[in-house]
Amino acid sequence: xxxDDEDLAQQFASDNYAGxxxxxxTAMQTANRGHASAYGDDLWTARAANAFRELFETSCELxxxxxxxxxxxxxxxxxxxxxxxxxxxxxxxxxTDECGAPEFFSNGSxxxxxxxxxxxxxxDSIHELATKRQDIHYPKPRVVTxxxxxxxxxxxxxxxxxxxxxxxxxxxxxxxxDGARFANACASLGCSPADLSWKSGVDVLCFGGTKNGxxxxxAVIFFDPQLAVDFDYRCKQAGQLASKMRFLAAPWVGMxxxxxxLSNAVHANRCAAYFADRVAAIPNVTVVSPVDANTVFLxxxxxILERLRTRGWKFYxxxxxxxxxxxxxxxxxxxxxxxxxxxxxxxxxEAAHTLPGAADLKH
Ligand SMILES: *Cc1c(COP(=O)(O)O)cnc(C)c1O
Numbered sequence: 001x002x003x004d005d006e007d008l009a010q011q012f013a014s015d016n017y018a019g020x021x022x023x024x025x026t027a028m029q030t031a032n033r034g035h036a037s038a039y040g041d042d043l044w045t046a047r048a049a050n051a052f053r054e055l056f057e058t059s060c061e062l063x064x065x066x067x068x069x070x071x072x073x074x075x076x077x078x079x080x081x082x083x084x085x086x087x088x089x090x091x092x093x094x095x096t097d098e099c100g101a102p103e104f105f106s107n108g109s110x111x112x113x114x115x116x117x118x119x120x121x122x123x124d125s126i127h128e129l130a131t132k133r134q135d136i137h138y139p140k141p142r143v144v145t146x147x148x149x150x151x152x153x154x155x156x157x158x159x160x161x162x163x164x165x166x167x168x169x170x171x172x173x174x175x176x177x178d179g180a181r182f183a184n185a186c187a188s189l190g191c192s193p194a195d196l197s198w199k200s201g202v203d204v205l206c207f208g209g210t211k212n213g214x215x216x217x218x219a220v221i222f223f224d225p226q227l228a229v230d231f232d233y234r235c236k237q238a239g240q241l242a243s244k245m246r247f248l249a250a251p252w253v254g255m256x257x258x259x260x261x262l263s264n265a266v267h268a269n270r271c272a273a274y275f276a277d278r279v280a281a282i283p284n285v286t287v288v289s290p291v292d293a294n295t296v297f298l299x300x301x302x303x304i305l306e307r308l309r310t311r312g313w314k315f316y317x318x319x320x321x322x323x324x325x326x327x328x329x330x331x332x333x334x335x336x337x338x339x340x341x342x343x344x345x346x347x348x349x350e351a352a353h354t355l356p357g358a359a360d361l362k363h
Contacts, residue, residue: 010335012275013314014211015181015294018328020251021213021264027254028215031246040064040245048249051256052207052221057194061228063220064248065240068093068180071206071218073101074234076143078227079174079204082107084142086176087129089116091151091319093178105238110139118289119150120160123167130171144168145176148185148196152319153272153295155188158195165201174227175201180208180218183265184293198223213264213329214251264329268294271327271336278340284347288322297322300347307346313339 011017020028036042049062065071072094076086086102088095090113094102103109114125121144130141146164149155156164161177168175177197179185182205186193197205203224209217222228235241242248255261276291284304288297299322308315308323315323325339 009312010330010332011314012325012327012331012336012339013316015268015326015328016211017314018213018330020215021255021260021329023254023258023260024209024214024251025254027250028247031250036246038243038245039241040249042246042249044246044253045249048219048252048256051253052219055193055256055261056197056221056223057192058198058223059225060198061222061225061231063222063228063231063235064242064245064252065218065220065235066216066242066248067210068178068206068208068218069098069101070235070238070240071220072145072176072178073098073105074231074238074240075176075204075206075220076102076109076145077106078222078231078234079143079176080106080109081142082109083139085110085112085139086143086145087112087114087121087126087141087173088145089114089119089121089147089150091116091119092145092147093151093180094145096151105234109142112139112141116150118154119147119152120154120156121146121164123163126164126167126171126173130167130173141171141173143174143176145178147178147180149181149188149293149295152289153291153293153297153324154289155185155292157189158191158200161196161200161202168201174203177202177205179205181211181265181293182207183212183261184269187262187265187269188293197221203227209252209255211328212261213255217248217251219252260329265294267329268327268331271331271333272296272325274333275325275327275336275340279343282340282344282347285343288320294327296325296327298325299323304347308343311342311346313342 112129205221207219272291272294276287276296285300288299
């Protein structure tokens with residue numbers, strides 16, 4: 001087996017580079033003792049669903065699927081007919097990163113894209129798209145989807161979600177929340193999951209487990225049981241019904257019952273804040289937008305970023321050209337310090353313009 005250090009060193013390109021957190025892992029191990037009924041008809045699945053009901057302080061319908069693309073696109077399909085449309089932000093994952101799955105699984109419901117500010121929809125942008133056309137030739141707006149936190153690392157406040165929900169109600173639209181990092185939003189706001197979801201008018205929430213510390217799995221939560229009718233069939237048809245469902249459910253039990261769903265997110269957010277605070281003191285590098293959760297976007301000259309890459313650091317620049325750094329449940333501050341030290345060297349004017357980088361000197 002190749003266990004080269006290079007493969008093991010922490011990177012901050014995405015929070016899904018991290019492994020499985022101890023509570024999720026232990027629960028999987030416990031679930032691995034003996035046999036259990038298949039297809040969700042087991043005690044782990046029931047226990048995970050109940051843990052969600054307790055966490056959200058309400059009776060909701062729970063479904064466990066493999067990934068976020070499936071969670072979002074199947075949830076949206078459940079809220080739409082094929083002739084309906086879904087209002088989303090231009091930077092949203094459903095628009096930019098799901099390969100057309102929302103349209104595919106809804107048999108053609110069109111995404112209506114609003115230009116976002118900080119990756120957010122506003123009540124005005126919803127109003128504008130919902131009233132743009134009323135005629136039979138245009139796909140009828142039926143759903144609004146928002147991402148919490150946004151793809152640009154910002155968090156909608158409870159007030160903002162409520163204002164969006166009010167706009168949805170005014171236009172007869174359902175409200176879906178892509179919560180791939182919902183835990184980070186709760187940690188950021190210090191609010192309860194209930195306050196940030198159904199109590200603020202969210203009808204369906206996709207709660208991300210993978211980036212929160214699980215190996216795989218997202219929960220689709222319907223706060224209105226009417227909307228969940230036949231959703232189990234939809235999951236099965238889409239290839240999202242796990243036969244050994246207990247292994248999608250058990251990690252949730254481990255993380256919800258222990259509270260690590262939240263402590264993981266608190267840690268990730270703190271590491272992002274720590275990183276951003278120290279970057280502020282580095283010349284020639286700018287933190288692009290306020291750090292609400294576990295994402296930091298940096299702007300720097302291409303040659304500085306290239307040097308950082310040469311030193312072995314991985315990061316993406318696909319959102320607006322800024323370099324994105326994300327922190328996870330296991331982010332190690334020593335490793336964050338190492339990144340900061342390299343960034344500082346790469347960014348100092350001298351290093352950037354006259355001296356070769358450390359990597360160039362090695363051999
Ligand atoms: C990661 C992510 C998802 C889920 O993506 P999958 O790769 O399909 O699991 C959904 N929405 C957002 C905003 C994400 O960042």
